[in-house]
Amino acid sequence: MHRWTVVATWKFGETACAAAGALLREGSSSLDAVEAGAKAVELDPAVQSVGYGGLPNAEGVVELDAAIMCGRTHSSGAVAGITGIRTPVSVARRVMEATPHGMLVGQNARRFALQQGFRDETLETEASRAKFQTYIRSRRTPEVAHFDTEPTHDTVGVLALDSRGDLSAACTTSGLAWKTPGRVGDSPIVGSGLYVDNEVGAAAATGNGDEILKVCLSFLVVRFMAEGLNPQAACAEGIRYLLRKRPDTQWHGAAVIALSRDGRIGSAATQDGFRRPDRLWIYAWDQGDGVCSHEGEYVPHSR
Ligand code: ASP
Numbered sequence: 071m072h073r074w075t076v077v078a079t080w081k082f083g084e085t086a087c088a089a090a091g092a093l094l095r096e097g098s099s100s101l102d103a104v105e106a107g108a109k110a111v112e113l114d115p116a117v118q119s120v121g122y123g124g125l126p127n128a129e130g131v132v133e134l135d136a137a138i139m140c141g142r143t144h145s146s147g148a149v150a151g152i153t154g155i156r157t158p159v160s161v162a163r164r165v166m167e168a169t170p171h172g173m174l175v176g177q178n179a180r181r182f183a184l185q186q187g188f189r190d191e192t193l194e195t196e197a198s199r200a201k202f203q204t205y206i207r208s209r210r211t212p213e214v215a216h217f218d219t220e221p222t223h224d225t226v227g228v229l230a231l232d233s234r235g236d237l238s239a240a241c242t243t244s245g246l247a248w249k250t251p252g253r254v255g256d257s258p259i260v261g262s263g264l265y266v267d268n269e270v271g272a273a274a275a276t277g278n279g280d281e282i283l284k285v286c287l288s289f290l291v292v293r294f295m296a297e298g299l300n301p302q303a304a305c306a307e308g309i310r311y312l313l314r315k316r317p318d319t320q321w322h323g324a325a326v327i328a329l330s331r332d333g334r335i336g337s338a339a340t341q342d343g344f345r346r347p348d349r350l351w352i353y354a355w356d357q358g359d360g361v362c363s364h365e366g367e368y369v370p371h372s373r
Contacts, residue, residue, distance in 0.1 A: 076094060085114060113157065118247075241274050261289035275324065275325065327353050
């Protein structure tokens with residue numbers, strides 16, 4: 071019997087850990103747990119960067135990205151740019167289990183979801199509509215909004231280890247607010263937004279997805295663990311590599327969490343971009359003693 075563990079990005083990761091932990095405690099699989107954890111955040115309208123209530127693209131359309139990966143079978147499924155479905159992580163799981171494919175996109179992802187019995191529902195809330203109207207009025211370009219001090223993005227990444235010793239990961243986001251329609255970040259891309267190697271560990275990323283996907287951050291962190299680094303050192307090394315290759319990532323920020331197959335946890339973020347009073351790098355976890363959250367390590371950019 072392994073000690074179960076769940077870890078998730080950001081303060082709202084507490085919601086994910088509570089939902090996932092409730093299943094893990096009962097002996098459920100890590101796959102069911104990460105799906106439940108991600109879904110709980112997707113369905114929370116107060117979280118404006120994931121699922122229902124997420125902020126829209128530059129034309130006012132909410133486009134969601136999500137992925138799920140099962141360490142036991144090393145299988146994965148993803149959807150990108152899906153509209154009108156509140157729980158894209160569950161559609162991603164359906165892609166994994168009901169098709170031979172790894173990812174479906176846009177209108178065809180939505181069509182698949184509807185065929186699978188998912189409901190077509192509005193993703194907008196009064197609050198998300200109001201923010202979009204403010205954005206329109208401010209006439210900011212998407213590039214300017216990119217560096218808005220408000221949290222106009224943030225993905226929930228969820229990693230779990232179950233009592234059988236199997237790892238899984240899920241990742242779901244509405245991406246960057248006011249993004250160019252069709253833009254897809256790191257989150258639904260295996261190796262970038264999430265990665266699992268059942269013999270080693272799992273990782274998930276959040277932050278500037280346009281940069282994270284250029285270094286396959288989650289895969290990199292899992293490889294560092296395979297080479298012998300503990301999850302904390304592997305996360306810091308991954309962020310250091312990203313900052314070395316793409317120094318400008320520091321301004322917008324990127325972060326990663328990791329979980330080893332023996333239940334050790336790690337997390338790191340770029341110091342600039344995330345170490346601000348209005349935007350601290352927080353991650354959440356539960357290992358059977360209740361959900362907690364804490365500030366993670368910051369990696370400075372060294373020239
Ligand atoms: N990584 C996400 C994206 O670029 C956003 C975030 O996590 O802040 O779509």
